Amino acid sequence: MELDNVLTSDGAYEDVKAPSEFPRNQLDIKEELGQGEFGSVYKAEAWKISGTSGTTVVAVKELKGMSTAAASTAFFRELAVLKLLGTHPNVVSFLGCCTDTEPFYLVLEYVSGGSLQSTLRTSRTQQTYGNLHGGSKSLSSRDLTRFAWDVAKGMAFLSSKKILHRDLATRNVLVSADRTCKVSDFGFSREGDEYERTAKTRLPVRWMAPESLFHRKYTTKTDVWAFGVLLWEIVTLGATPYPGMSKREVMDGVHQGYRMDKPKHCDQKFYTLMLSCWNADPARRLEFRKIRRTLESLMETEHDYINLASLDENTYQSLQTATDEKY
Numbered sequence: 585m586e587l588d589n590v591l592t593s594d595g596a597y598e599d600v601k602a603p604s605e606f607p608r609n610q611l612d613i614k615e616e617l618g619q620g621e622f623g624s625v626y627k628a629e630a631w632k633i634s635g636t637s638g639t640t641v642v643a644v645k646e647l648k649g650m651s652t653a654a655a656s657t658a659f660f661r662e663l664a665v666l667k668l669l670g671t672h673p674n675v676v677s678f679l680g681c682c683t684d685t686e687p688f689y690l691v692l693e694y695v696s697g698g699s700l701q702s703t704l705r706t707s708r709t710q711q712t713y714g715n716l717h718g719g720s721k722s723l724s725s726r727d728l729t730r731f732a733w734d735v736a737k738g739m740a741f742l743s744s745k746k747i748l749h750r751d752l753a754t755r756n757v758l759v760s761a762d763r764t765c766k767v768s769d770f771g772f773s774r775e776g777d778e779y780e781r782t783a784k785t786r787l788p789v790r791w792m793a794p795e796s797l798f799h800r801k802y803t804t805k806t807d808v809w810a811f812g813v814l815l816w817e818i819v820t821l822g823a824t825p826y827p828g829m830s831k832r833e834v835m836d837g838v839h840q841g842y843r844m845d846k847p848k849h850c851d852q853k854f855y856t857l858m859l860s861c862w863n864a865d866p867a868r869r870l871e872f873r874k875i876r877r878t879l880e881s882l883m884e885t886e887h888d889y890i891n892l893a894s895l896d897e898n899t900y901q902s903l904q905t906a907t908d909e910k911y
């Protein structure tokens with residue numbers, strides 16, 4: 585399949601060529617890491633990638649058999665976005681691709697700690713999560729604030745490049761060995777300031793802004809709304825947003841101005857930040873640059889913005905994993 589043939593209706597990917605083509609015989613695919621939008625993701629070793637001399641551990645995303653047109657479009661969409669991206673410590677780096685023949689591969693920076701969602705949820709089983717600063721293996725308030733700051737830095741970078749993520753959630757943020765958060769999974773991304781969605785795909789309803797839900801409208805401000813929901817996920821150690829509500833109830837509620845309450849253990853300043861992401865008027869939501877600065881200033885104080893000792897596990901126990909409720 586020719587890359588040039590893979591165009592969306594508005595021709596946004598016209599210039600997709602393959603300057604980052606990597607020889608597949610220099611890839612040694614190892615175990616499967618997980619299943620993604622278009623197929624499996626593997627751990628692999630790459631020989632002489634990105635100017636290095638030896639082997640580098642990488643993640644490889646595979647597109648199996650071009651099974652559906654939607655999967656193939658998503659793959660090339662991700663590829664096009666990744667090529668425009670550049671590098672940032674809080675965004676998963678793109679290292680190359682193999683698109684000469686099937687199966688097509690995307691070669692990405694390997695991030696060893698799993699998703700932010702699983703990091704948060706796993707921390708619940710460690711009964712000793714305290715509010716201690718440093719030293720502890722469990723998550724502290726400061727760790728959580730730093731996760732939020734990391735994601736805000738990654739998103740400020742993406743938005744400065746006019747890239748929309750469109751599926752920002754803790755499940756799509758990876759955590760490195762040193763606990764740095766990296767924004768990942770650009771299968772839903774598009775470059776451009778504004779984008780009206782027309783394709784029928786599974787929708788991350790609980791993370792979606794009203795204008796996306798009801799008018800299919802996506803801007804960097806709809807990513808800001810999702811960031812507010814991600815903040816809520818962080819504060820509740822990975823609970824499913826809008827606990828006890830069906831997706832239909834979430835849609836109706838958001839439409840009528842319902843917003844999630846302040847978790848009791850969450851500081852008002854943190855909640856104010858969430859609310860400012862959930863303004864019904866996209867123009868009045870904060871910019872990612874401002875969110876980044878706000879979190880930076882919260883990091884500078886020693887105050888605990890999330891009091892984990894008083895987390896109400898009963899209220900935030902909802903940890904949906906069933907596929908149809910992934911979103």
Ligand code: AMP
Pocket residue numbers: 617618619620621622625643676692693694695696698699758768769
């Ligand atoms: P995705 O297609 O991005 O949703 O990826 C599916 C799963 O593969 C994720 O939940 C991760 O467990 C894993 N994965 C994806 N990208 C990477 C990466 N860059 N490094 C390590 N694991 C990854």
